[in-house]
Amino acid sequence: MELRDARVRYGPLEALHGITLAAPAGTVTVLLGRNGSGRTTALRALAGTVALSAGSVLRDGADITRHTAHARAAAGLCFVPDRQAVFAGMTVAENLQLAAPDGDFTFALDAYPELRPLLPRRAGTLSGGEQRMLAVSRALLSRARAVLVDEPAQGMAPHVAARTYALLRGLDACVVLAEQRLPPGLRAVGAGGAAVVVHELRRGSVVFSGEASETPRPGPRGSSPG
Numbered sequence: 707m708e709l710r711d712a713r714v715r716y717g718p719l720e721a722l723h724g725i726t727l728a729a730p731a732g733t734v735t736v737l738l739g740r741n742g743s744g745r746t747t748a749l750r751a752l753a754g755t756v757a758l759s760a761g762s763v764l765r766d767g768a769d770i771t772r773h774t775a776h777a778r779a780a781a782g783l784c785f786v787p788d789r790q791a792v793f794a795g796m797t798v799a800e801n802l803q804l805a806a807p808d809g810d811f812t813f814a815l816d817a818y819p820e821l822r823p824l825l826p827r828r829a830g831t832l833s834g835g836e837q838r839m840l841a842v843s844r845a846l847l848s849r850a851r852a853v854l855v856d857e858p859a860q861g862m863a864p865h866v867a868a869r870t871y872a873l874l875r876g877l878d879a880c881v882v883l884a885e886q887r888l889p890p891g892l893r894a895v896g897a898g899g900a901a902v903v904v905h906e907l908r909r910g911s912v913v914f915s916g917e918a919s920e921t922p923r924p925g926p927r928g929s930s931p932g
Contacts, residue, residue: 707752707852707880712761714747721747723910724761729852731766734874734881734900736918738888739907746788746856748907749884753785753854754778765852784850788857788884791841794830798840801829805844814843817873820866834861842870852880859889867891875899893918 707729714722722744729735729752737745750756752763754775762771770778779785792801798821802811815822818839824832829840838860845853858874859867871891874881876899883892892902902918914921 707882708764709748709751710762710764712748712751712763713759714744714751714756715759720759721910722751725907725910725912727905727912727915728903729880729882730903731880732878732900733903734883734892735903735905736888736892737882737884737907738886738904738921740886742909743907744910745884745886745907747910748905749785749854749856749882750787752882753783755785755787782851784845784848784853786841786845786853786855786858788860792829792832792837792844795828797826797828798832799825801840801844802847805847807847807849811843811847814847817846817869818843818866835863835866838862839866839870842873846873846877850879852882853877854882856884857886858883872899875902888918888921893921 710726711724712722713720713724725748737748739745747756751758754773758771762769764770802814803809821839821843824836829837832840838858839862842855842858845855859870862870867889868891871889875892881900888904904914904916904918904921905912906914906921
């Protein structure tokens with residue numbers, strides 16, 4: 707997928723200033739930046755949940771700028787937003803059944819065994835980390851060709867977060883993540899799985915594009931790069 711000269715406005719404010727970035731097939735692409743950098747807006751522009759004021763969205767070389775989010779989903783794109791990513795009034799089992807094309811969600815429970823005892827509970831009663839596990843497991847079950855996730859490990863324990871990034875890196879799909887900081891499991895060279903590409907955004911512009919191993923490391927206070 708690709709954004710080309712993409713601009714997005716929220717009323718009088720422009721959130722993306724004509725950015726161009728690519729998310730190659732078979733890679734994990736990380737849109738990196740602090741709050742307000744434009745990383746989430748760029749992800750939503752790819753997903754079709756925000757409209758461009760100028761520029762274009764390409765998928766496999768075809769212009770899909772005018773395609774709705776529903777049309778993009780029907781064509782094999784799965785988007786996991788940072789909030790309200792599960793059906794809160796439905797049980798965990800029902801959420802998983804909806805995501806599994808064949809009704810078999812065993813893979814999700816193998817990926818996240820923590821969900822097994824929660825199957826009868828309503829998703830809205832889960833903790834933040836448990837809801838993220840459920841949201842990501844739904845993406846894993848979707849078999850989508852493009853998987854877009856905003857902060858996949860938010861609220862997760864460190865060992866569950868590490869497992870989550872390994873699962874996403876192992877998908878046979880174009881995976882695009884929005885993150886404040888580059889997770890260690892995606893920075894490591896030779897860690898297995900897909901190659902990792904990073905686009906760092908700052909104030910609606912791309913300030914760095916390259917491999918994860920080239921990304922500047924956070925400062926001593928744990929601040930985001932840049």
